[in-house]
Amino acid sequence: xxxxxxxxxxLRTPTGQALPRLLFPAVLAALGAWVVVSSTGMGxxxxxxxxxxxxxxxxxxxxxxxxxxxIGQEIRGGRHGATSEEPDTxxxxxxxxxxxxxxxxxxxxxxxxxxxxAVLAALMPLVGFQLSMLFFxxxxxxxxGRRRWLLTALVSVVGSFGVFVLFTRVLTVxxxxxxxxxLQSLGF
Amino acid sequence: xxxxxxxxxxxxxxxTPENLLYALIGCLIGxxxxxxxxxxxxxGIAILLPLTVGMxxxxxxxxxxxxxYGTAYGGTITSVLLxxxxxxESAITCIDGYQMTRQGRAGVALTTAGIGxxxxxxxxxxALVIAAAPLSQLGLMIGPPEFFCLILVGIALLxxxxxRSLVKGLISAVLGLLIAMIGxxxxxxxxxxxxxxxxxxxxxxxxxxxxxxxxxxxxxxxxGGTAARPAAPRLRQLVPTxxxxxxxxxxxxxxxxxxxxxxxxxxxTSAISSLLAYSTERKVSRFRHELxxxxxxxVAAPETANNSHSNAAxxxxxxxxxxxxxAIAVLAGAFLQNGITPGPRLFVDxxxxxxxxxxxxxxxxxLLLLLNVPLVGLWTRLLxxxxxxxxxxxxxxxxxxxxxxxxxxxxxxxxxxxxIVGLIFRRxxxxxxxxxxxxxxxxxxxxxxxxSLQISGGDFSVFTxxxxxxxxxxxxxxxxxxxxxxxxxxxxxxxxxxxxA
Numbered sequence: 001x002x003x004x005x006x007x008x009x010x011l012r013t014p015t016g017q018a019l020p021r022l023l024f025p026a027v028l029a030a031l032g033a034w035v036v037v038s039s040t041g042m043g044x045x046x047x048x049x050x051x052x053x054x055x056x057x058x059x060x061x062x063x064x065x066x067x068x069x070x071i072g073q074e075i076r077g078g079r080h081g082a083t084s085e086e087p088d089t090x091x092x093x094x095x096x097x098x099x100x101x102x103x104x105x106x107x108x109x110x111x112x113x114x115x116x117x118a119v120l121a122a123l124m125p126l127v128g129f130q131l132s133m134l135f136f137x138x139x140x141x142x143x144x145g146r147r148r149w150l151l152t153a154l155v156s157v158v159g160s161f162g163v164f165v166l167f168t169r170v171l172t173v174x175x176x177x178x179x180x181x182x183l184q185s186l187g188f
Numbered sequence: 189x190x191x192x193x194x195x196x197x198x199x200x201x202x203x204t205p206e207n208l209l210y211a212l213i214g215c216l217i218g219x220x221x222x223x224x225x226x227x228x229x230x231x232g233i234a235i236l237l238p239l240t241v242g243m244x245x246x247x248x249x250x251x252x253x254x255x256x257y258g259t260a261y262g263g264t265i266t267s268v269l270l271x272x273x274x275x276x277e278s279a280i281t282c283i284d285g286y287q288m289t290r291q292g293r294a295g296v297a298l299t300t301a302g303i304g305x306x307x308x309x310x311x312x313x314x315a316l317v318i319a320a321a322p323l324s325q326l327g328l329m330i331g332p333p334e335f336f337c338l339i340l341v342g343i344a345l346l347x348x349x350x351x352r353s354l355v356k357g358l359i360s361a362v363l364g365l366l367i368a369m370i371g372x373x374x375x376x377x378x379x380x381x382x383x384x385x386x387x388x389x390x391x392x393x394x395x396x397x398x399x400x401x402x403x404x405x406x407x408x409x410x411x412g413g414t415a416a417r418p419a420a421p422r423l424r425q426l427v428p429t430x431x432x433x434x435x436x437x438x439x440x441x442x443x444x445x446x447x448x449x450x451x452x453x454x455x456x457t458s459a460i461s462s463l464l465a466y467s468t469e470r471k472v473s474r475f476r477h478e479l480x481x482x483x484x485x486x487v488a489a490p491e492t493a494n495n496s497h498s499n500a501a502x503x504x505x506x507x508x509x510x511x512x513x514x515a516i517a518v519l520a521g522a523f524l525q526n527g528i529t530p531g532p533r534l535f536v537d538x539x540x541x542x543x544x545x546x547x548x549x550x551x552x553x554x555l556l557l558l559l560n561v562p563l564v565g566l567w568t569r570l571l572x573x574x575x576x577x578x579x580x581x582x583x584x585x586x587x588x589x590x591x592x593x594x595x596x597x598x599x600x601x602x603x604x605x606x607x608i609v610g611l612i613f614r615r616x617x618x619x620x621x622x623x624x625x626x627x628x629x630x631x632x633x634x635x636x637x638x639x640s641l642q643i644s645g646g647d648f649s650v651f652t653x654x655x656x657x658x659x660x661x662x663x664x665x666x667x668x669x670x671x672x673x674x675x676x677x678x679x680x681x682x683x684x685x686x687x688x689a
Contacts, residue, residue, distance in 0.1 A: 055365075
């Protein structure tokens, strides 16, 4: 998870600063180096030809090289000011499809979504699909979306219990069942 | 059996009530996905892919393909009525389409777009029918060295043409290959990068990765954003007048040609076909001075082009096994899931299935025309669903979709992880298309490389002494060099950032 944590912190910082912009390519370079090191233990060449470590070695080296190139571009771009990366807005096509600037990140909303999904995934094998999805939907509709209770209840019940019946009975898709004995006896 | 007989047999299978129903469901879901913000064709197909496990392979692929081209219709509706391009390829339709809506001619614009899309899609599918047999003959001559070089061409196209930075495009491709490498290696059977996990021995399933990157990644990128929600205008008139038809017809013809040709090139998105079709109208149309003020050519040409592009994009997949765009790559995943490898052998090994799917493309295009134009008022009501309700339900489906491939909670966590990766890619302008292509093709690419070197006894000249392989290598090199020196031009031409757009 270190990749995502590092790069998330890079994202929160304004893009004008050099260091955070170098962070993600640096992480990728480290990942590439790790792939190269790991591939050496897999067998680079066997009697029949390339071994299991051959392709990873090539790819790991490529990743290191490309990440260093990216870092180089960022440093050069920073030295020349941001102008070299600025698109030329004089062409007709720019008027037709204007460059969309990134909307500001909303770290709280992103964190709420990621954490709620992780909790949902962790709860599903314990309490079953229906109850965990019910809680998840109530959280998103009522807490995040500030919807009225009636709508929240309706959508949550249909989205959890209704969807469970639809998928397991009609579409014959398996969904997680509870592993807690008490809940199992209730049919979850 | 000749091509015509095969196609007729395909029609007889595609017209069974069951397959018609799946095509219809696919068209409806596709249109809905195209209208609704937050989730596009690629994520939609990826999420629904696991739910087709219990279906007949032909029915599953018919439905998923219908979702793919149905989204384009949905995107048109919001572009014309609300000035919001649901899909990137409809962005250009906004200009004249929305002006037509303001003049009370929304119905005419939508009908024209529908007819144009139908003609463009049907013509491109006809081209597929004609080209399929000879191209797959060519495909059968392709051995491992040629196939490896062909994939290199695909990667070069996606990395070089799609994003603004070649380095970032190539990084995306390399990361896709590395993810594909997790699990048992395809030649010697040794485990790689499994971190001791039994689950990872089988490799990472592409569905949770794609759902994460395209579905959750997009939702996280838009997290907390407010979607515009203007009221849908009333449709006074649906049928175009004689003048409209006379003006739209040549634009539809040019759009068909542009989309069908550009669609054959892997990596070039349908957004580029629409853009080219529109700029062609600006140059050659008799009414070019009216473009931008609600001219019917400005709707007919790009909408025709993007749909003929979408249908033409099946040609490289069916004949060579190269998916031209992320959405098509996910469809390739659907083939693989059903034990069918897309490529030249399709027409030999799975002839009945592939002709059924091709026949269904004709049927689907007709269904979309019949369904969507009269129902357009109903479709716009979908936009009245509050975004918080919609996003909560989409999260639910994302979780079900990624769980259902292997009935595995680990896959749900993998999906969440790749959702964060998708967010980072979007923020840092790393294109997603090369990653998807290499993720899907990674195992075959590595097998092709290693088999080639086994054939030659480890001699790398096998890639330069075989003429077809050498031609592919040169093409790939030209594209890469061209995109290094052409970056200035590219910035000027302002190609869209990603095939997923």
